[in-house]
Amino acid sequence: MAEARIDEVAANVFRIASDVPGFSFNQYLIAADEPLLWHTGQRMLHAATRAAIARVLDPATLRWIGFSHYEADECGAMAEFLAEAPNAQPLCGRIGALVNVNDADAKPARALADGETLDIGGARLSWYDTPHVPHGWDCGLIFDETRKLLFCGDLFTQGGNDHPPLVESDILGPSEAFRGPLDYFAHAPNTRANLERLAALQPETLACMHGSAWRGDGGALLRELAGRVG
Ligand SMILES: [Fe+2]
Ligand SMILES: [Fe+2]
Numbered sequence: 001m002a003e004a005r006i007d008e009v010a011a012n013v014f015r016i017a018s019d020v021p022g023f024s025f026n027q028y029l030i031a032a033d034e035p036l037l038w039h040t041g042q043r044m045l046h047a048a049t050r051a052a053i054a055r056v057l058d059p060a061t062l063r064w065i066g067f068s069h070y071e072a073d074e075c076g077a078m079a080e081f082l083a084e085a086p087n088a089q090p091l092c093g094r095i096g097a098l099v100n101v102n103d104a105d106a107k108p109a110r111a112l113a114d115g116e117t118l119d120i121g122g123a124r125l126s127w128y129d130t131p132h133v134p135h136g137w138d139c140g141l142i143f144d145e146t147r148k149l150l151f152c153g154d155l156f157t158q159g160g161n162d163h164p165p166l167v168e169s170d171i172l173g174p175s176e177a178f179r180g181p182l183d184y185f186a187h188a189p190n191t192r193a194n195l196e197r198l199a200a201l202q203p204e205t206l207a208c209m210h211g212s213a214w215r216g217d218g219g220a221l222l223r224e225l226a227g228r229v230g
Helices: 043-054 078-084 094-104 172-182 191-199 218-229
Strands: 005-010 013-020 023-030 036-038 064-066 089-093 110-112 117-119 124-129 140-144 149-153 205-208 213-215
Touching (some): 005 043, 005 205, 013 043, 023 205, 089 094, 094 110, 205 218
Parallel strands (some): 036 064, 064 089, 089 110, 149 205
Antiparallel strands (some): 013 023, 124 140, 205 213
16 A cells, blocks of 8 residues: 655644545544544555554554544554554544444443543544434544534545645535535435534534545535535
8 A cells, every 4th residue: 555645734633645546535643642543544554544643653652543433444443553552542422332332342432422522632622423424323523622623524525636635725516526426425304404513613624534624614614515415
């Protein structure tokens, strides 16, 4: 697997990007007192992701390994990262802990309730349940209140490769072009309300999992997305 690139997209927040043909996967590292990796990437990406982390901090010092919902790109390499970092613990929502992590993984999760805040020393993170948005009953997202940065997971997924780490140009158009034919959003009745709730956080940076991270009026962009899917 090719090397992953790592770029700082907000103070002490790093995007780790791996390209595969036609698509890309981002993990994010918060270099806080209790370092957090948001998404592990698949097992096939583990060596590349680990090497990128090691350019910023010792992967054995990771304290939290968080993810949005249970899929291979979000948490497939959980076992590998837990094995190296003795103090690391999975971090997810209560449904994810109950249904998946507490059986499948080597350590029980720190399960966050909807709206609960975790201070990792350098970032105050709040968890928001977003069931089925864009997919997965267990789905949720974290908002870094310190930086007004929403780790928005699969929202605004952009296809293709070689995305710049952080852009201020339009990502809604490209991500809607990707969403249309692939139909990767669940068709749930509360999708619009969930997106509007995230918009009310007024994020200034959106840390997308696939494609470029984005800076701008995140509330407006989320409301626009809500209008398209709702
Ligand atoms: Fe997903
Ligand atoms: Fe994803």
